[in-house]
Amino acid sequence: MTELLEVSDLTKTFGEGEAATHVLRGLSLSLKTGEMAALLGPSGSGKSTLLTILGTLMKPTSGRHWMLGQDLVAANDVALTEFRNRHIGFVFQFHNLLPDFTALENVIFPTAVRAGRETPAARARGRELLVRVGLESRIGFQTTKLSGGQKQRVAVARALMNSPELVLADEPTGNLDRASAQQVMDLIHEINRDEDTTFLISTHDEKIAASCWRQIVVADGLVTG
Amino acid sequence: MLYGLKIAMRYLTASKAQTALLVSGVAVGVFIFIFMSALIGGLAEFILSRTVGDISHVTIEAEIADPAILIDADGFLLAAIEQGRQRTATLRDTETWVPLIETVPGIRAVSPQIAGAGFLTRGAQVAQVSVTGLEIGRESAILNLEGYIIAGSARLGSGVVVLGRRLAEDLDLSVGQVLRLQSSNGVTAVLTLGGIFQTGTGMLDRSSVFVSLPTARTLFALPQGVTRIEIKLDDLNAADDTALRIRALTGLDAVPWTDGAEQLMEALNAQAQTGYFLKTFALITIVIGVASALLLSTYRRRPEIGIMRAMGAGRGFVVFVFVTQGALVGLLGGVTGATLGYLALLPFPRRDEFVSGTLPMDITQGSYGLAIILTVIGAILASILPARAAARVDPVQAIGQ
Numbered sequence: 001m002t003e004l005l006e007v008s009d010l011t012k013t014f015g016e017g018e019a020a021t022h023v024l025r026g027l028s029l030s031l032k033t034g035e036m037a038a039l040l041g042p043s044g045s046g047k048s049t050l051l052t053i054l055g056t057l058m059k060p061t062s063g064r065h066w067m068l069g070q071d072l073v074a075a076n077d078v079a080l081t082e083f084r085n086r087h088i089g090f091v092f093q094f095h096n097l098l099p100d101f102t103a104l105e106n107v108i109f110p111t112a113v114r115a116g117r118e119t120p121a122a123r124a125r126g127r128e129l130l131v132r133v134g135l136e137s138r139i140g141f142q143t144t145k146l147s148g149g150q151k152q153r154v155a156v157a158r159a160l161m162n163s164p165e166l167v168l169a170d171e172p173t174g175n176l177d178r179a180s181a182q183q184v185m186d187l188i189h190e191i192n193r194d195e196d197t198t199f200l201i202s203t204h205d206e207k208i209a210a211s212c213w214r215q216i217v218v219a220d221g222l223v224t225g
Numbered sequence: 226m227l228y229g230l231k232i233a234m235r236y237l238t239a240s241k242a243q244t245a246l247l248v249s250g251v252a253v254g255v256f257i258f259i260f261m262s263a264l265i266g267g268l269a270e271f272i273l274s275r276t277v278g279d280i281s282h283v284t285i286e287a288e289i290a291d292p293a294i295l296i297d298a299d300g301f302l303l304a305a306i307e308q309g310r311q312r313t314a315t316l317r318d319t320e321t322w323v324p325l326i327e328t329v330p331g332i333r334a335v336s337p338q339i340a341g342a343g344f345l346t347r348g349a350q351v352a353q354v355s356v357t358g359l360e361i362g363r364e365s366a367i368l369n370l371e372g373y374i375i376a377g378s379a380r381l382g383s384g385v386v387v388l389g390r391r392l393a394e395d396l397d398l399s400v401g402q403v404l405r406l407q408s409s410n411g412v413t414a415v416l417t418l419g420g421i422f423q424t425g426t427g428m429l430d431r432s433s434v435f436v437s438l439p440t441a442r443t444l445f446a447l448p449q450g451v452t453r454i455e456i457k458l459d460d461l462n463a464a465d466d467t468a469l470r471i472r473a474l475t476g477l478d479a480v481p482w483t484d485g486a487e488q489l490m491e492a493l494n495a496q497a498q499t500g501y502f503l504k505t506f507a508l509i510t511i512v513i514g515v516a517s518a519l520l521l522s523t524y525r526r527r528p529e530i531g532i533m534r535a536m537g538a539g540r541g542f543v544v545f546v547f548v549t550q551g552a553l554v555g556l557l558g559g560v561t562g563a564t565l566g567y568l569a570l571l572p573f574p575r576r577d578e579f580v581s582g583t584l585p586m587d588i589t590q591g592s593y594g595l596a597i598i599l600t601v602i603g604a605i606l607a608s609i610l611p612a613r614a615a616a617r618v619d620p621v622q623a624i625g626q
């Protein structure tokens with residue numbers, strides 16, 4: 001398997017002086033293409049912080065961050081926006097979908113925002129993805145009219161829209177009941193198997209963590225296991 | 226940026242009540258703008274038509290020739306030769322001047338006149354009057370005599386006189402009666418009263434009489450020429466330029482109505498300034514309204530903005546979405562306000578039918594296009610601050626909420 005991304009000696013400090021919080025303290029980690037990894041650790045250990053840095057939504061205080069041969073610490077906002085759009089998909093715990101848009105419109109957003117319009121090809125792929133996540137009967141629904149589990153499945157479909165190499169999921173099932181959580185995880189596994197998409201999923205759920213090939217444990221700002 | 230437009234429209238239609246309120250707020254501002262334009266424009270029109278609508282816009286008066294002075298080579302004054310007898314100053318060669326003046330663009334009418342003073346007598350009653358001789362058939366070229374006639378007609382044949390209502394009452398005259406008019410030159414003519422007018426201007430109604438040009442020639446012993454040429458223009462405001470042109474063309478001393486009307490011009494100017502002031506305030510209200518509404522919307526949509534940024538929307542895209550919302554609100558409010566303004570102005574009398582006692586609203590001076598354009602520009606400017614705030618939203622914080 002080829003190397004997809006690597007971070008090394010990553011530090012992240014919030015605030016300054018006495019109020020400074022050292023969240024990451026020289027963390028190093030690499031992910032290979034097609035990996036399915038769970039990110040574990042106690043609350044406040046820095047899982048979300050690490051995911052936002054890996055997702056290029058935030059820069060580390062120091063350290064190196066490479067992905068697909070690109071130095072992402074050196075890149076500017078415009079380049080990072082473009083990179084994120086092409087290579088990284090996100091699934092968050094809350095605030096995932098645009099409420100005034102339909103399921104389909106949400107799914108094709110990453111392609112439409114790049115093309116400047118909603119192309120027929122994008123619509124076709126969006127539909128295909130919604131069918132894939134089992135929501136063919138909800139394609140034209142306003143997202144506010146979907147259940148929590150359905151919303152997360154739409155979010156997974158959207159994360160896959162531009163066929164990214166990496167999908168970062170921050171407690172994607174944290175808000176769901178057991179059955180819905182299982183559904184979402186099954187979907188993620190299926191996609192990982194079929195398309196070789198790399199997943200990094202932060203979770204507090206032992207069962208979900210156990211279902212992944214690899215478990216990465218973060219504690220005291222370092223990878224401890 | 227078709228996609229940005231779609232998102233902007235969706236945001237506006239998603240909260241219909243809020244958008245409707247915002248658009249109505251803008252529309253009210255535009256309505257006030259248009260109302261002010263129509264009122265200030267109409268008022269100026271009204272005042273001008275009342276004060277200068279019936280007077281000559283450019284006047285050429287004959288100059289009384291200075292007596293010649295003979296000066297010898299060494300500079301001593303030898304003698305001043307005075308005019309032998311009193312003589313009315315005249316413009317000779319009217320026949321050549323009038324067609325020449327008529328070629329100047331923007332001229333509606335040229336009226337050669339002979340003016341002088343005289344006494345009007347009927348029986349034992351005598352009244353001092355100013356006499357004006359007008360061309361037959363063009364009696365209403367400057368003063369709209371025909372429009373002011375309340376008895377008889379404005380038509381001036383030879384031997385016919387037309388005079389004002391107050392004068393007619395003073396002398397107890399009615400149409401068809403015969404009167405005597407004695408000029409300051411001592412010539413007397415017997416004339417028939419052809420018509421009585423009422424202009425509402427005291428001096429005209431009390432002491433002006435109009436006769437035909439041939440009658441005036443006899444009265445003032447002027448076989449040729451006239452004493453003044455009055456000129457009416459299509460556009461009142463072109464008087465200064467036109468007077469200059471006529472001067473250049475003929476060498477005659479053409480004087481525009483604006484000479485000596487500084488106070489009127491100042492008053493109109495002050496009025497226009499007040500109008501600009503109020504219109505500016507209407508625009509500022511629109512800008513503040515749009516800015517605050519959009520700023521609120523930016524705040525409310527922070528999580529969504531964060532999601533869009535995470536999905537690969539650039540800062541420029543976010544700015545575009547919010548500025549487009551501002552522009553759409555401006556356009557919608559502008560068109561609504563302009564339409565309402567137009568409809569509200571419809572019941573007012575047209576500019577040529579202004580009646581005293583009502584607001585002289587001029588529907589043609591509503592500046593509808595300008596109001597819409599300025600509103601759209603204002604709304605776009607107003608949306609820049611919220612749009613920049615939206616673009617600065619940190620996706621991490623917005624999503625992490």
Ligand SMILES: Nc1ncnc2c1ncn2[C@@H]1O[C@H](COP(=O)(O)OP(=O)(O)OP(=O)(O)O)[C@@H](O)[C@H]1O
Pocket residue numbers: 014015021023041042043044045046047048049050
């Ligand atoms: N913007 C910020 N400013 C200051 N401190 C922050 C900020 N973001 C995170 N932190 C701190 O960083 C630490 C790690 O936060 P983070 O959200 O990464 O933890 P986590 O492992 O995701 O926790 P959880 O499992 O509860 O989601 C916390 O102590 C948090 O208070």
Ligand SMILES: [Mg+2]
Pocket residue numbers: 047048049170
């Ligand atoms: Mg977290």
